[in-house]
Amino acid sequence: MPATPHHRAPGLGIWLMIAGAIGWYAAFALTQERLHLLEDPNATASCDFSVLVQCTANLESWQGSVFGFPNPILGLAGWIAPLVVGAALLAGARFARWFWLLFWAGMAFAFGFVIWLIGQSIFVLGTLCPWCMVTWSVTIPTFYAVTVHLLRSGAVLDSPRVRRVGARLMAWVPLASVVSYAIVAVLAQTRLDVLSSLF
Template sequence: MTKATENHNQAALDESDPTSRLPRGDRTWALLALITAGLGLYASISLVIEKWAIVQDPLHVTACDINATFSCGTVIRSSQANLLGFPNPFIGLVAYTLVIVIAVGVLAGARYRAWYWLGLLAGQILGQIFLLWLWTQATFSINALCLYCMLVWFVHPVLLMATLARCVRTGALPAPDGLRDTTRIWAPALVVLVWLVVFGSVLVRFSGTMFG
């Protein structure tokens, strides 16, 4: 085999399509996961940087210390910000990086078994539960808001519902046909519901001081 033929065969292999098509909606899921996980990773990195700055200088003023209400420094210095004995954003660093890797794999043609998708979904559900707890702590206990945290509160429900819809639509998570065929309706509706509960309560709770 000549060198030219070998190069031609390699180029054809590199440009060839995957042996099986992506399940319906997987490309959309992957793009959405890249955006939401990317924003979540950005927020996590920003919080780690601010936490390190506070460790170095206890009087450090964080980038999002705007007033008494929007004060990342207050939230970062709270005991709730180190629930497991280390800064909470470290969880986001690992979790959102993993999602990005999986999403890139999907775009590259990777196929994951049902149990893998269910594991990803379970992790995101646990993450959402943790974020809801952090929301209640910030809103009703710490009495201060962190803009980086609020960015995660905003994007994680989108990622979670997209993954849930994907698992239902492809059969990885058994569900009635009616539920499987209407993911485009109920998944966005659930996202909006979470947003209304979280950000609606924040607006009501801090309406008197939010812009003071």
């Protein structure tokens, strides 16, 4: 695939490093909380602020260990990828089409998993986990940004028209992320009446 300025994407590299660092720290904090609860089943997680806003219910539910181990371990491993890819982009690296598609597949899995966890938290568990919400807040825009980058770089379809559309869409990633946050907030308020619990 011919080289283009979009392949280097320093702006995307910076975002991937920021999101990766935030996501990794959230996963680390949740892992610490889970280990603390395993050591002392009667303990309370430091991120438990109320019946509505807490980590314990999420961590101790089956949804918190979907694959047979605590979900935060996925974050500890998974968020390393954006950190490394972001640093590589800043260093001037250019990746092959297969690499971008593989990276996108990982981000798509993370995005889908987060959407499922949001639904479980709001509609099944009835709680909002603070560190989980931090993870949601960086996963959503990262998925959007990587998806649009694949369009503008020609990794999906090497067409000038697709590249132009992707380049225009990149400016809309922040707004799309805010809209996504708003949808989650409305769902949480409708289902859990979050505002009334704050007053």
